[in-house]
Amino acid sequence: MMEMEYMREIPNSQMDRRPRKRPRISTWETPQSSKAQSGLYSGQEVGNITSFGPTRVHLEHPSHFVKGLNVHKGSPPWRDDDKDGHYIFELGENLTPRYKILKKIGEGTFGQVLECWDRELREVVAIKIVRSIKKYRDAAMIEIEVLEQLGRHNRNANGCVQIRNWFDYRNHICIVFEMLGPSLFDFLRKNNYRSFPVDLVREIGRQLLECVAFMHDLRLVHTDLKPENILFISSEYVKIPDNKGTMREGKRLPKSCAIKVIDFGSTAHGTQVHNYIVSTRHYRAPEVILGLGWSYPCDLWSVGCILAELCSGEALFQTHENLEHLAMMERVLGPLPDHLLRRADSRHAEKYIRRGRLNWPEGATSRESIKAVLKLPRLQNLVMQHVDHSAGDLIDLLQGLLHYDPTLRMTAREALRHPFLTRNRYRF
Incomplete structure (x- = not known):
């Protein structure tokens, strides 16, 4: 990494x-x-x-x-x-x-x-x-x-x-x-973590899901999708003036939105359910954290986190600890379903599940951790803060990709048919 x-x-x-x-x-x-x-x-x-x-x-x-x-x-x-x-x-x-x-x-x-x-x-x-x-x-x-x-x-x-x-x-x-261009993460960083235009998010999302669908058709699970592992094909960009009309703090936009996915060193076969830990923390699905086993749907959770990050400029769940991570999910997406909590491996999740519910905020490691969770907006509010059109369609797509239950989560092929992704292609 x-x-x-x-x-x-x-x-x-x-x-x-x-x-x-x-x-x-x-x-x-x-x-x-x-x-x-x-x-x-x-x-x-x-x-x-x-x-x-x-x-x-x-x-x-x-x-x-x-x-x-x-x-x-x-x-x-x-x-x-x-x-x-x-x-x-x-x-x-x-x-x-x-x-x-x-x-x-x-x-x-x-x-x-x-x-x-x-x-x-x-x-x-x-x-x-x-x-x-x-x-x-x-x-x-x-x-x-x-x-x-x-x-x-x-x-x-x-x-x-x-x-x-x-x-x-x-x-x-x-x-x-x-030779490829910069990663999505590098592009965001050079833009001072300012969000991508929603039309660019749409085109990146479409290409990313086409790649995931292609892999899943071959019974392969990437397991480590994140902005660092998605690269623009071209390094060329243009700069748009800021609100004051100056170029110095203007936003960069890629001349081409074509991307490629990299890093297949953690790829697994999806023909069986796996139980070991996968994915970089911020993009890790709840079934992985809860020890419920994972397969193809864990890639779709990662895609949802990536698209939300491109919309806001910041990672959706910036954490490094399981309980805080799950609490952030509940803050942004609503309560974890009872049936998933009941199924969680007691040995794996005993530190953060009590009496069938998330042990939060009682189990928080610090006041700072509680504050970090409380400051997060709901998913709908997060999108509407940054998207001036297509917000409703994008929210609906993200809710499908970030469904807690992997059996009900959108597949890549289903997501590609979503109204948010079937609009006109991105043009700079």
């Missing part, structure tokens, strides 16, 4: 599960065969803010290291990784003879992302370099498997980022993507 300005909880349990059948590994100076790791690619900053199948990998020739002979095409001297298993590099040197490192454009728990020049295709690419630690290598191999599956079923992958190449280099799984 990327380290953002407001912290987001990183789920670890996903990294501990066994990898499924792995694709064949191609090696680059690898001391041992590998499994792999997960990640997330974050685009460059807004401005020209910072595009994501496999190709053949050529092994290095010893002549690349002979003094005076093709030195510019060789790899750098072997270096030890840092204490956390991150690859150590210098700008301008090679990542295999094919790729020249231009700059670092992202870093997170999984490793780092470098902007590189592809000498073979003569274009700039983004390469995710995974830490040389088993659980991250395992998750990366899961991501490669999912990316290749998505690519096999649709050339454009319905809004899913496409893998171009991957290789194992000095015990680091490296995944090559086309």
Whole structure:
């Protein structure tokens, strides 16, 4: 996960599960065969803010290291990784003879992302370099498997980022993507967390749900949808003057609203109900928190949280603790249904459910926690504060996506037929 300005909880349990059948590994100076790791690619900053199948990998020739002979095409001297298993590099040197490192454009728990020049295709690419630690290598191999599956079923992958190449280099799984633009989170941050226009929210929501529907049709659950994992394809934007007519504090708007979803290292098969913890905290569904098991509907809850965040500029549930999180849900969406509370695993939820109801505010850890919950508006009021038209349709869509009961929550295909999403497409 990327380290953002407001912290987001990183789920670890996903990294501990066994990898499924792995694709064949191609090696680059690898001391041992590998499994792999997960990640997330974050685009460059807004401005020209910072595009994501496999190709053949050529092994290095010893002549690349002979003094005076093709030195510019060789790899750098072997270096030890840092204490956390991150690859150590210098700008301008090679990542295999094919790729020249231009700059670092992202870093997170999984490793780092470098902007590189592809000498073979003569274009700039983004390469995710995974830490040389088993659980991250395992998750990366899961991501490669999912990316290749998505690519096999649709050339454009319905809004899913496409893998171009991957290789194992000095015990680091490296995944090559086309260069994309900034993430939705980075765009919001550069806009000082000001909301997106409702028409832009509509178009992003439509594309995001098309991607989710495509994955669910393939029986795949993303499990980690969030603004950091949704990237604009283009880095270009225009600036709109503020209310005073000045450009300095004006709002940025993307020239193109086309997006792609990234980070498939936590993707799971939806053919069964799972019980381990998934999703970054702010986008985690109630059935995950309550230990009720989860499947496809957890992705739709995340989509609802994302669309609400794009409308307001701030995360819907800014918390890092289960009881406070559930209390925030009740404040924004109304009481949790009795039948879900009764079904909650008593061992899992005993700290925040008492006598069939949420143990709030009695169980609050502090007065500040109670205040943080009380300051939240109802969902309807939140939307109407920021949306000047289509508010009713958007509220209705969000209520369907944020339904507490996963069996009654909208599916991606149902959401795509909602009136809010069937209007005219976004035009800048």
